[in-house]
Amino acid sequence: MKYVALLAFCAGLILAAMARAQESSPSGADKYALPPVSLVPITPGGGTPIEGKSKIGEEYEKSPEHIQAGKLLFSAMNCSGCHSSGGGGMGLNLMLPTKVYGSSIENLAATIAEGRPNGMPSFRGFIPMEQIWELAAYVKTLSVNPTDK
Amino acid sequence: MMEWNKGPAWYAAVFTASLLTSWAFFSAQAQTPPTFTNTNDDKEWTMPAKNVASTRYSSLDQINSKNVKDLKVAFTFSTGTEKGAEGAPLVIGDTMYVVTPYPNILFALDLTKNGALKWRYDPKPSPAAQGEACCDVVNRGAVFTDGKIIYNTLDDYTVAVDANTGKEAWRTKMGEINKGETMTMAPLLMKDKVLVGDSGGEMGVRGWGAALDVKTGKIVWRAYNTGPDKDVLIGSDFKPFYDSEKGKDLGVSTWPADSWQHGGGSVWGWASYDPDLNLVYYGVSNPGPWNSSLRPGDNKWTAGLWARNPDTGQARWFYQYSPHDLYDYDGVNEVILLDMDWQGQPRKVLVHPDRNGYVYVMDRTTGEVLSANPFQDITSSTGVDLKTGRLQYVAAKQPKVGETVTDICPAPPGAKDWQPSAFSNKSKLLYIPHNNLCFDTKELDVGYIEGTPYVGTEVHMHAGHGGNRGEYAAWDIANGKKVWAIQENFPVWSGTVVTAGDVAFYGTMDGWFKAIDANSGDLLWQFKTGSGIIGQPVTYLGPDGKQYVAILSGVGGWSGAIVAGQIDRRDGTAALGFVNAMKDLPDVTTTGGTLYVFAIP
Numbered sequence: 198m199k200y201v202a203l204l205a206f207c208a209g210l211i212l213a214a215m216a217r218a219q220e221s222s223p224s225g226a227d228k229y230a231l232p233p234v235s236l237v238p239i240t241p242g243g244g245t246p247i248e249g250k251s252k253i254g255e256e257y258e259k260s261p262e263h264i265q266a267g268k269l270l271f272s273a274m275n276c277s278g279c280h281s282s283g284g285g286g287m288g289l290n291l292m293l294p295t296k297v298y299g300s301s302i303e304n305l306a307a308t309i310a311e312g313r314p315n316g317m318p319s320f321r322g323f324i325p326m327e328q329i330w331e332l333a334a335y336v337k338t339l340s341v342n343p344t345d346k
Numbered sequence: 347m348m349e350w351n352k353g354p355a356w357y358a359a360v361f362t363a364s365l366l367t368s369w370a371f372f373s374a375q376a377q378t379p380p381t382f383t384n385t386n387d388d389k390e391w392t393m394p395a396k397n398v399a400s401t402r403y404s405s406l407d408q409i410n411s412k413n414v415k416d417l418k419v420a421f422t423f424s425t426g427t428e429k430g431a432e433g434a435p436l437v438i439g440d441t442m443y444v445v446t447p448y449p450n451i452l453f454a455l456d457l458t459k460n461g462a463l464k465w466r467y468d469p470k471p472s473p474a475a476q477g478e479a480c481c482d483v484v485n486r487g488a489v490f491t492d493g494k495i496i497y498n499t500l501d502d503y504t505v506a507v508d509a510n511t512g513k514e515a516w517r518t519k520m521g522e523i524n525k526g527e528t529m530t531m532a533p534l535l536m537k538d539k540v541l542v543g544d545s546g547g548e549m550g551v552r553g554w555g556a557a558l559d560v561k562t563g564k565i566v567w568r569a570y571n572t573g574p575d576k577d578v579l580i581g582s583d584f585k586p587f588y589d590s591e592k593g594k595d596l597g598v599s600t601w602p603a604d605s606w607q608h609g610g611g612s613v614w615g616w617a618s619y620d621p622d623l624n625l626v627y628y629g630v631s632n633p634g635p636w637n638s639s640l641r642p643g644d645n646k647w648t649a650g651l652w653a654r655n656p657d658t659g660q661a662r663w664f665y666q667y668s669p670h671d672l673y674d675y676d677g678v679n680e681v682i683l684l685d686m687d688w689q690g691q692p693r694k695v696l697v698h699p700d701r702n703g704y705v706y707v708m709d710r711t712t713g714e715v716l717s718a719n720p721f722q723d724i725t726s727s728t729g730v731d732l733k734t735g736r737l738q739y740v741a742a743k744q745p746k747v748g749e750t751v752t753d754i755c756p757a758p759p760g761a762k763d764w765q766p767s768a769f770s771n772k773s774k775l776l777y778i779p780h781n782n783l784c785f786d787t788k789e790l791d792v793g794y795i796e797g798t799p800y801v802g803t804e805v806h807m808h809a810g811h812g813g814n815r816g817e818y819a820a821w822d823i824a825n826g827k828k829v830w831a832i833q834e835n836f837p838v839w840s841g842t843v844v845t846a847g848d849v850a851f852y853g854t855m856d857g858w859f860k861a862i863d864a865n866s867g868d869l870l871w872q873f874k875t876g877s878g879i880i881g882q883p884v885t886y887l888g889p890d891g892k893q894y895v896a897i898l899s900g901v902g903g904w905s906g907a908i909v910a911g912q913i914d915r916r917d918g919t920a921a922l923g924f925v926n927a928m929k930d931l932p933d934v935t936t937t938g939g940t941l942y943v944f945a946i947p
Contacts, residue, residue: 275792278799279477284917284925286907287480287799292914316477318797346917 430902543613701760853879
């Protein structure tokens, strides 16, 4: 298990370099691109906020393989360093169903990619977008099926 | 009251205390604070530790063991913050100064008007700094000198603010949040300089201490705690007492290749200064990562204590409390400077209750350990070898990769964390607010990613022997044992102050501010504040000539992160495993920073 995590970590570093290269060539990256997505349920003038559903999000959050991959990345990319086993610490509590920056898989992927002002780093370019979606799929399970750690 | 040691010595102590009106008489030849602490400024409180010897003793005695029961709230002030309030209020002239946890606002309160707000200074720290601080976003206070209030911000600036106007006098950038560095310690005043250091022992920083000129904010020196001697400021003046501290570039050779570059060793706790010896004393944090299997070697110069020349930074000696630290036993706790007879010889000593569970008495001229006695049940080591100075680890409690080792005591926050002790000139006792925590741990592989935690362990903490998670102990320094102790349900995460009125004050994490008899430990008075207390009490004379006692209430810190950080109690590993021991804290307290000031009406 630990070697899997270590391998995932090393692979992550290589993929990080690839991801940075990818940023400059949009072809092929579109499948994993973040959809426009609102953070709030209110909008002025009687409009409807963008729910921002995505095909990839829908696919990954139902996929045990991608969720499992996300779980390994959660340790290997050191998400656990701040969010512990999901309950939080330096980072926010991920076991709460309502999250400050949105609870949909699209919101979660956006949070990981862009970072957030009060201490969440931006992982765009450090982790490939495909793996960010896997992480988001795993993080979603932490509040949907919370377990004691 | 905890019946700590019901052997003959305990009964003798109780008997003696009951016969004599004061403990001071019993120990007339005992330790005294150095003469350089003799000043007539007890009206004010200008630095968190009261004086550069860090005794936290006040000669004020209007409030005493007889009348403290009549103490009432004089005024309060909301800091507008929801994070752990570990700071000490300062009093200079007719003004009180309070530094908040992030966002590190400095408030000046007018003591002639019941603490009315005079002005505020906002250093505007980067919000991102909150994501780089290991254990809540605390600040341990400021220092007054040269007409300025000087303190550190979470995003790595040391700032100086004109104490009259609230205008910024200078600001100096000291570190990089992107590398995991933050600043939380209170600066120490050393003549015309202040000592500051970084936090980030859990972030794989390369830790340092530095001195700044109080007039200009210019960095006079900076000494790293890992790496080659030239970076550590080790030169010809360096004369450590023990052989294990001797050799060239030990800050490189006691680490696996290059891992000293992110080996932790930060400086975030307390420091003291001896103007006679012209030495500054400050401790160094744990090495990184916590996973000790990844860093074979002594990991110099972490988990130990420096004595340095404050003018040049050049090291005089170093002592490593916990060589090759296995358990996050930072060496940053307070060092109290005293003069005492030791086996018939007068010695300039320092007294230090360490995370590893021992109260050290050391010769502060040479760095020799004179005694090291346990103040909590310890399973991680059997003692300190006074010949070699080395901590004697217990092999069975050595953490392992992928395998859980249980019931290691003390836990990572130690038998005592940052919460500073006080020494009474009258009772001659050391008053130690501390923890009683043990833990289970498993080491995990971890790679270093700059700006993120570098820990590599899975920790579950729990209460130590007896089930109480905290204790307030009165300690006999010469004999190395407890005189009495008060059990507390939660870790006693507040500092303490003791006065010539034979009263000591401390707070609890469920919000009680307590006054106890400094001789007997009897509870004399308590007041329930709005939130849990992890601050540092201080006492002063107001403009009306009356004695006041002040404390910040506001739960948080590492122990209170479960409340201040809204951490999920279902995850025992959260907050580096502290949540497992604090699952009931959210049931008894909520966040919110408030200053409380008390007086006898």
